[in-house]
Amino acid sequence: MPIEEIRICGTVQGVGFRPTVYRLAKACELKGNICNDGEGVLIQASGSKTSIEKFIHRLYAECPPLAKIDRLKRTPYQGKFDYDDFVISDSITTKVKTEIAPDAATCPQCQKEVFDPLSRYYRYPFTNCTNCGPRLSIIRAIPYDRDNTSMAAFSMCPQCKQEYNDVTNRRFHAQPVACYTCGPQVWLERADGKPITAAMFSMVDDIDAVCSLLQKGEIVAIKGLSGFHIACDATNEAVVQKLRDRKRRVRKPFALMARDIKIIEKYCILNPKERELLESPAAPIVLLGIREWGLGNGNREISSQEKFPAIAKSVAPGQNTLGFMLPYTPLHHLILRRMERPIVLTSGNISDEPQCIDNNEAKTKLNKIADYFIFHNRDILNRVDDSVVRVVNDNSKGNTQSKRLLTLRRARGYAPAPLNLPPGFKKVAPILGMGGELKNTFCLLQNGRAVLSQYLGDLENAATFQAYQEALHLYLNLFEHHPKIIAIDKHPEYLSSKLGKELANANQIKLENIQHHHAHIAACMAENNIPLNTSPILGIALDGLGYGEDETIWGGEFLLVDYRQFTRLATFKPIAMIGGEKAIYQPWRNTYAHLISDFNWQELEQKYSNLEIINFLESKPLFLLNQLQQKQINSPLASSVGRLFDAVAAAIGICPEECSYEGQAAIEMEALINNKNLENCEKNQTYPFQIKNLDKIYYMDPHPMWKALLNDLQFHVGQQIIATKFHLSLANAITRIVDLLRQKYPIDRVALTGGVFQNKTLLQQTTRYLSSLGIKILTHSLIPPNDSNLSLGQIVIAAARNVKEKS
CATH class of the missing domain: 3.90.870.40 (DHBP synthase)
Structure with missing residues (x-):
């Protein structure tokens, strides 16, 4: 009889994989064993060639619901083999290469037991099995065994231990298994x-x-x-x-x-x-x-x-x-x-x-x-927020009835499931990406896969930064990750970048500085499985802000990108952020900055004296604001589309004074739009943007848009119509500039990324318009378009540059 060693990597621990293997091995009349180790699971199996083939086929077909097989490798087994049955062996501690499953919602079988008065799990709030329950939130080390979780504090009662050890029971080796008698209360x-x-x-x-x-x-x-x-x-x-x-x-x-x-x-x-x-x-x-x-x-x-x-x-x-x-x-x-x-x-x-x-x-x-x-009294070892998603029309397929996932916050239920990277990244040294400042995540590259942390929040808050460091320490230990390269955002004041520099200096690790919008686009490319050595594609990165190569603030960028480098082809007209960070939370500052950039303020006061926004701005200390801008004091130039959204929102009366959270004005402006207004506005003239060619790159100038918008306000056009027209106009302007660029460059693919593309209306309309040009559109799905994707982009760029240096 042939004897094979079968190595399986993927999400195969704590998800009922071993009992499934056991059941199928017995059904196929195989002898041997299975055990967990740091790489995943290892099977030694003896049986006829036909039986082993049947076993492998059924293993793929009947994989447990929470399991995922990424790689299965079969080799002849030459060692000592003395099994006369198929058994499950104890875990082996080896170098960690396996995955940690995300926490999973209560399965239907456990739900039924919780509400069944005849079940011993009746009304027990910690009922779980191998198909559901806590994973990441209770783990402190791999392999995923009870002793390595916060359930180690609870010794199983005889009944729980019987279920835990019964290979035919769905609680077989379910590490958090417990009941009223022995479990958390x-x-x-x-x-x-x-x-x-x-x-x-x-x-x-x-x-x-x-x-x-x-x-x-x-x-x-x-x-x-x-x-x-x-x-x-x-x-x-x-x-x-x-x-x-x-x-x-x-x-x-x-x-x-x-x-x-x-x-x-x-x-x-x-x-x-x-x-x-x-x-x-x-x-x-x-x-x-x-x-x-x-x-x-x-x-x-x-x-x-x-x-x-x-x-x-x-x-x-x-x-x-x-x-x-x-x-x-x-x-x-x-x-x-x-x-x-x-x-x-x-x-x-x-x-x-x-x-x-x-x-x-x-x-x-x-x-x-x-x-x-x-x-x-069950300890939570790892903080994991709720994930947030929405469903959008997949206009790239030319069918608005096709729906797809857009993740806005990737956390519970999704993290830390790894991402298989595109071809070319498999043999790269371990890399750590530190992420950005807002909506932070970090990312580990190891063995051709990316482990993206759960959403960790905004590091400008001291408690969040402390939690970020704790989570980073945990992941590095869990995955035994020893980075050879640390990749950081180029912004010199980001706390994640400062920490990355400290770690690199203390451990003599190579440091890679990655431009913010290059990272955004690279993350979109990686998610869409674009190979490492691909020809450049056009990336459109629209967000609130990112540190630019010219030391100004970028946020409306058209970059020709591969994984190693980029060329800036177009941008939005840079406008001063008067007051610096205050402009993020006080939208009127952006409105005023846009208006004085495009118009003479005295003429605006005379022509539009009846407009609420003009009267509102006149109540502000305009002389001081003008001084700040003219003397370039705390008023950095920014090509930010996020700030353009804020400016338009404030102009039409949406929280002009202050936002209580980042992006509020833009979010509330999008909420005004409905399908009826979209259809009506498409039939009428939308707002024009002017495209200029300055310093060998194109600039999107919103001056004519502002003129038309102010006229609409003067004629008492409603908020809903103006908001709709602005979204459609922006999508149309983006499409125009792409059409212009593809006359000069071989562009057949466009990646859409950055926090602004969380806006469902802008994303769907831009995708629809660009698709009509015959361009393939790359967008995000499992990974958010916002700054949570920066760490993924950082590691693939650093990896590509590292491969280049090795070649």
């Missing part, structure tokens, strides 16, 4: 420290009491799978506003959770792709279009039999979408069992700080926000 506390008695509520247990509290209008902090959340009744305007006031979160939308799809459908319109995402093991927050009656006050009648309360207006002010998710742990399912309406479920943190993960930390930081706490 949940309890309820008041924020003021006063005692709680069962008589205070009509409740089955402490978890059921949470539902009663939410229905009564209380605010509850919930320790979940990978961090604390704060919950309240999403239909109670007073309590939602109270939560905003306590959390100091002025207008940024709150995420929602509902018991089931039927409740979500009362408020939002779902297409099949959105439904699929909501019910997937990743269970992300999905941005959904709001039904006409879905957001408001009071009861809205939808039939003679059924009434339901509208979502409070303060849940998502200025939005036309709601971010919904379904319960993804037994705890959530149990809390919402009696809840007939959605709840707010927002991150348990003080605004801009990382989510709390420790009980004592939560008591200290959240006791002025929450009225009650639901705690448990």
Whole structure:
């Protein structure tokens, strides 16, 4: 009988892979063994050639739902073999090359058991199996065995141990397996420290009491799978506003959770792709279009039999979408069992700080926000935020009915699943990409794959920067990653860049400085599997800001790019950011800077004296602002399309004074657009942009756009129409400049990236227009277009340059 050694790499630990192998091996009458090690799983199998082939075929076909086989290698086995059956052996500690599975939402079988009074898992909030439950959030080392997780503190009872050791049971080697007898426990506390008695509520247990509290209008902090959340009744305007006031979160939308799809459908319109995402093991927050009656006050009648309360207006002010998710742990399912309406479920943190993960930390930081706490005693080792996604039309295929995923925040459910890099990157030395400053991630390149961290937030916040360093240390240890190169953003003041320099100097590691927008485009290329040694493509990177090669701020760039280098072909007209960073959060500064760049202010005052924006700007210290700009004091030039969006939004009256979060003005302006206005505006003339050729590159000049927009304001054209016309005009202007560039350069592919392309309308219209030219469009799907993708771009650029030096 032939004996083979079968090496399998991929997501194959903690996902029920070994029992599947065992079951199939027995069915195919093979002898041998399987074990976990640092590379994945290793199988030694003896049987007829036909039996082994059948085994391999069935292994691919019947792979567990959370598993993924990236590579399977078969070699003849020459060592000692003394197995007379097929067995599962203990894990072997070797050099780490395997993957860590993301946390996964509760599977249907576990859900059923949680609500089955005859099950020993009835109402147990930590019920899980190999098909669901915690992974990244509880792991401290590989291999993924119980001793290497926060479940090490809980010794299994005889019944759990029996299931854990039973290869025919779906809990076979499910590391977090536990029950009421031996596992973690949940309890309820008041924020003021006063005692709680069962008589205070009509409740089955402490978890059921949470539902009663939410229905009564209380605010509850919930320790979940990978961090604390704060919950309240999403239909109670007073309590939602109270939560905003306590959390100091002025207008940024709150995420929602509902018991089931039927409740979500009362408020939002779902297409099949959105439904699929909501019910997937990743269970992300999905941005959904709001039904006409879905957001408001009071009861809205939808039939003679059924009434339901509208979502409070303060849940998502200025939005036309709601971010919904379904319960993804037994705890959530149990809390919402009696809840007939959605709840707010927002991150348990003080605004801009990382989510709390420790009980004592939560008591200290959240006791002025929450009225009650639901705690448990299973430690969260790794903080992982909820992922956020939306569905967009895939216009690149010429079919608006085709839908695809656009990830806005990649975290729980997706990270840290690795990305297989395109051809050419397999034999590159290990590289660490440090990411940017906002929406930060870091990335490890090892063995031709990229491990992108979960979303970590904005490093300008001290607590977030500390959490970033802790997560980086954990990943380097988990994956035994010893970088030979560290790649950083060129911005000299980014904290991630400074830390990267310190690490490189301390460990004598080579440092690569990567331009911000080159990294954005390279990330898009890598996600779309563009080979390393490809011919240059055109990348369009539109965002808020990035440090340019000329030491100005870039943010509206057309670059001819390969993985090693780029040439800047076109940009948007640079406009001063008067006041520097203040311009990010005070949109009127951008409006004024654009207007005085294109017009004489005295003439504007005379011609448009009746416009609200002109009168608003006249109330500002214009003389001082002019001095700052003329003397170039804290007023860097920026070709930023993000700031152009802010300027237009403020001009039409959308939060002109101040934004409470980055990108608010642009997001609320996009929310004004509907399909009817898109169709109507396309039939009429849109705003013109002028394309100039200066210093051997093209400049997109918005001067004629501003003239037309101001005239529309003077003729009382509504916000919705102006917002729609601006989006269509920008997409049209981008297409015009691409058409111009392809007359000079061999352009047949265009990559769209940068935070501005989170804008669904701009992305879809630009893709549609460019596709009509016969150009292949590359966009993001699993990786966000925003600054979260910078670390991926950094490692592939550094890798390409390293390969070049070796050749």
